[in-house]
Amino acid sequence: GENVEQHPSTLSVQEGDSAVIKCTYSDSASNYFPWYKQELGKRPQLIIDIRSNVGEKKDQRIAVTLNKTAKHFSLHITETQPEDSAVYFCAASTGGFKTIFGAGTRLFVKA
Amino acid sequence: GAVVSQHPSWVICKSGTSVKIECRSLDFQATTMFWYRQFPKQSLMLMATSNEGSKATYEQGVEKDKFLINHASLTLSTLTVTSAHPEDSSFYICSARHTLGGGYTFGSGTRLTVV
Numbered sequence: 001g002e003n004v005e006q007h008p009s010t011l012s013v014q015e016g017d018s019a020v021i022k023c024t025y026s027d028s029a030s031n032y033f034p035w036y037k038q039e040l041g042k043r044p045q046l047i048i049d050i051r052s053n054v055g056e057k058k059d060q061r062i063a064v065t066l067n068k069t070a071k072h073f074s075l076h077i078t079e080t081q082p083e084d085s086a087v088y089f090c091a092a093s094t095g096g097f098k099t100i101f102g103a104g105t106r107l108f109v110k111a
Numbered sequence: 112g113a114v115v116s117q118h119p120s121w122v123i124c125k126s127g128t129s130v131k132i133e134c135r136s137l138d139f140q141a142t143t144m145f146w147y148r149q150f151p152k153q154s155l156m157l158m159a160t161s162n163e164g165s166k167a168t169y170e171q172g173v174e175k176d177k178f179l180i181n182h183a184s185l186t187l188s189t190l191t192v193t194s195a196h197p198e199d200s201s202f203y204i205c206s207a208r209h210t211l212g213g214g215y216t217f218g219s220g221t222r223l224t225v226v
Contacts, residue, residue, distance in 0.1 A: 034215065036217075041220075041222075042219075042220070043204060043217040043218065043219050043220050044155070044204075044217050045217075046215070046216075089154060089155065093215075098145060098157055098160055099145065099157070099206070099215060100157065101147075101154045101155045101156075101157075102154060103153070103154045104153070104154045106152075
């Protein structure tokens with residue numbers, strides 16, 4: 001069945017450094033790739049997304065890249081801040097149908 | 112826009128009882144809603160896809176008779192955990208796809224504790 005793998009499971013960076021989280025997906029029909037940030041006990045919040053017809057998207061300190069051939073997509077956070085500390089989930093979806101989530105990356109940003 | 116309201120936010124129930132969780136799309140129509148379960152420090156696991164006016168589609172390993180889903184209107188989907196057991200204790204969260212932009216909006220989640 002469909003599968004999304006996410007690495008690393010835990011990431012610790014110094015404030016101001018960059019953080020990169022990588023995901024791979026198995027379903028070649030996937031065409032929508034959202035990234036969510038989840039703080040403890042709260043709902044996941046969409047932070048950025050990318051569609052299959054785009055290779056890169058940027059929103060201030062956050063960027064996402066997509067390599068459809070390799071079925072890879074990555075989240076890049078630059079100039080990290082302590083408030084970026086949270087669990088980040090990647091996901092892959094096929095045109096409005098079910099979304100499969102990665103296992104999550106726990107990001108720690110040390111001040 | 113695209114707000115999903117989920118209730119209750121937390122519930123404690125006794126073993127053997129049933130618990131109903133509601134998700135409402137407040138400012139859009141959600142023909143499809145998704146129900147997820149999240150155990151501590153784990154990812155969101157899709158339980159079922161709820162379609163308005165038809166039967167839900169359950170993922171492999173999810174008991175449809177235990178997790179009853181009803182999607183009777185374009186703005187409301189409910190998940191009922193029947194005969195709850197302690198191992199059903201988890202964080203349950205719904206999401207709906209909104210037509211504007213095609214993104215997904217999550218409810219606030221329900222933390223269920225079965226004692």
